[in-house]
Structures are given as structure tokens and as C-alpha cells.
Amino acid sequence: MSIFSRILDGSIPCHRVYEDDLTLAFLDINPLAPGHTLVIPKEAQATVMDLSEKSAAGIGRVLPRITRAACAAAGVQECNIIQNNGAGAGQEVMHVHFHVIPKSSEFGLRKQWTPRPLADGEAEEILRIMQASVEQE
Numbered sequence: 001m002s003i004f005s006r007i008l009d010g011s012i013p014c015h016r017v018y019e020d021d022l023t024l025a026f027l028d029i030n031p032l033a034p035g036h037t038l039v040i041p042k043e044a045q046a047t048v049m050d051l052s053e054k055s056a057a058g059i060g061r062v063l064p065r066i067t068r069a070a071c072a073a074a075g076v077q078e079c080n081i082i083q084n085n086g087a088g089a090g091q092e093v094m095h096v097h098f099h100v101i102p103k104s105s106e107f108g109l110r111k112q113w114t115p116r117p118l119a120d121g122e123a124e125e126i127l128r129i130m131q132a133s134v135e136q137e
Helices: 003-008 055-072 122-136
Strands: 016-019 023-027 039-040 077-082 098-103
Touching: 003 023, 003 039, 003 122, 016 055, 023 055, 055 077, 055 098
Parallel strands: none
Antiparallel strands: 016 023, 023 039, 039 098, 077 098
């Protein structure tokens, strides 16, 4: 049982921002910014790939509203929305969750991306694999 399951069952308190039948949004206890909020499905799944379409739709429905609220709390118009899947990708709590992190020059996520160009033919091979996977769903 994850810490988020314990928050959902009421055995651990949280600062609830929003709740409905499918989702819960609450303040992060170690925030990177004022208004740093976690949005979780009530369905206990480790990754987005495991999440039901119903729960995913529930998150998608409330995420814009929670993002506006988090930005309002921080007095900013910019933010990051981060969602990791698996320990190797940086996930620490194995329950799907989205971090909504308001951003200003004084606070927020500081992350450096290291992009690389696609190699010749790489996009076509990636597309072939992905499209075949989508068709199997």
C-alpha cells in the first residue's frame, strides 16, 4: 500500500485542494513552489500505462482546473506538469500522480533537457512500432 493509498483511505492527513469520485488533488508536503499540488487517481495503479481510461479521463478533466488554481496560489502564469512512470524514470511513489509546479524566476522546477536529433530513418521505425502498438489496444 502506497502513501497515496493511505491518504485516500484517510489514515494519513493531507491538505485537500479538490476531490471527486475519481481523483484527489492535495498540496505536496515538500513543495518546489507555492501551490505545488499532486493530482492522483483514486484507482491504485503504479503507472499511466496501467490506468483505466475512466480514471485517466478523470485526471484529464480536473488537471486544467487544478493547474489554474496552483498558478493563482503562486501568483504566476507558468508552470510545469510532471508525471513519471517507473523508478528508472524518477517515480518514487508507485501510484500514478501528476505534479503541478508553478514556475517563476524564484521558484519551481529547474530541469535541464538534453535533446538529440533523430537519426536517419529513426522516426519511421519508431512510428511503425508505436502505430502497431496502438492498433493492438
